Amino acid sequence: MNENGKQKLRVGVIFGGRSGEHEVSLNSAQSVMRALNPDKYDVIPIGIDKNGRWLTGDVVGTLTEGKNSSRPATLLPDPQATGLMQLNEGENVGITSVSQLDVIFPVLHGPYGEDGTVQGLLELANLPYVGAGVVGSAVGMDKAIFKQVMTASGLPVLPWLLVRSSEWHKRPYKIIEQIEAILVYPVFTKPANLGSSVGICKCNNREDLQAGLDEAASYDRRIVVEQSANVRELEVSVLGNDEPVASVVGEVRPRREFYDYVAKYVSDDSELIIPADLTQEQSDDVRRLAVQAYKAIDCAGLGRVDLLLDVANGRFYLNEINTIPGFTQISMYPKLWEATGLPYSQLLDKLIELAIERHEEKEQLKKSLE
Incomplete structure (x- = not known):
């Protein structure tokens, strides 16, 4: 309960994972957990190490500093067991409940987290979760399938x-x-x-x-x-379920040859221009394309849409959608919403609200022919 006597939501934040973006996920998750309002939420950290083992307890300490301060855990694909389970070893071998969960906030980047795999588990467990479902996650993750869907939807991509x-x-x-x-x-x-x-x-x-x-x-x-082409790199943050809205447009000007991993998460020396230097017509076109791409892959909750502006001919091209974009302090997704008028903590509130809303809508659908 909070000081107003209201029940706080129990938010399971899943992070880490066995992809090449493990460290990025740790940074994003720590930012998210620090910003979640403690008057509204009880935060339950759920870590996944590089071998794919699920952990509970002082997970951040275990994954970042090698501390032996966490315990094996799991989520069961069972709608009747919507809680985090601890795996006990030794004399007390078995499974015990750690905490019930009201909503999951996946902060997993890359394979085995952003690609629909974890989303499938959460669907089986019938837990509300932030972000796209199985299809939207899988298509957003796969650059080849994404480009094929864009082409089929009449949206432009580079050769x-x-x-x-x-x-x-x-x-x-x-x-x-x-x-x-x-x-x-x-x-x-x-x-x-x-x-x-x-x-x-x-x-x-x-x-x-x-x-x-x-x-x-x-x-x-x-x-x-x-x-490749001589392009300007543009990014738009999209928020929503069936009626998504787009943020102001941002531009990335990397000082390295292109906006690579080091530029995004290590060097912090790329120039982030918010809002991008575009005409009103160009900005409207970019935001429209971003929402169209978001809808085309059945994205939900959030997505950062990356586009390219060809300097030679003025054409826009869809590059990719990140369905679980970075949430570090230098990440564009929250920066763009802050510039649009939605601060970080309120953005997290909205994402959790959208997750619960989407889950409640799915619960109204028929599940049998009876």
Whole structure:
């Protein structure tokens, strides 16, 4: 109970995970947990280590400092057991309840968290959760499927092609020839299912391309190769379920060659321009495209839509949607909403409200033919 006698919501914040974005997730989750209003919420940290083991207790200490201060835990795919369970070992082996949960706030970036896998577990457990469902998460995570959905929806993307890692390893010279026949240097190589610019390389020649394909193949079995262009990098934060709204438009001007992992989370030396220097018409077009892309993949709750403005011809291209965008202090998603008039803590309130609203709507749907 809070001081007004109201029951506080028990919010399970899931973070960590066994993807290449583990550390980014830790930073985002700590920012989220610090900002959740303690008068409204009881926060239950749920950590996942790099081996995929779920933990409860002092999870941050365990995952960031190597402390032995947490215990194995799990969520069951059982609607009758909507709580965090502790796995007991030794003489008291078994499962005991740690806390009931009212809503889950996943702060998992990349595979095994942002790609629909955890969302599937939460659907089975019948728990409300922040963010997109299974389909929206999976499509937003997979760069190749996302581009195919954009094209099918009549939304613009840069020229690209898909390379399977197995084909690259078997027939490297044939793959190089195929790429060079369709695209011109420079090109980008990207793992299809990874975010935060992990594994992305800009390739200016054949030697770079070989190295970029090797790098991307070390992270994923599918690789997106995309045409580079002289572009401005724009980002829009979208919020909502069936009637999403877009924030002001921001622009990223990286001081590195492109907006890579180091620029996003380590160096803090990229120039973030909010709002972007666009005409009103351009800004309206970008926000409209962002909402259209968001709806096209059936996103929900939140998503940061990244677009490109071709300097040569003035055209906009959809780049990707991050369905669980970064929430660190230098992350664009909350910065854009703050500039639009929605402060960080109120943004978290709205996301939790949207999660519960969406869950209640799904509970009204028929689940049998009777």
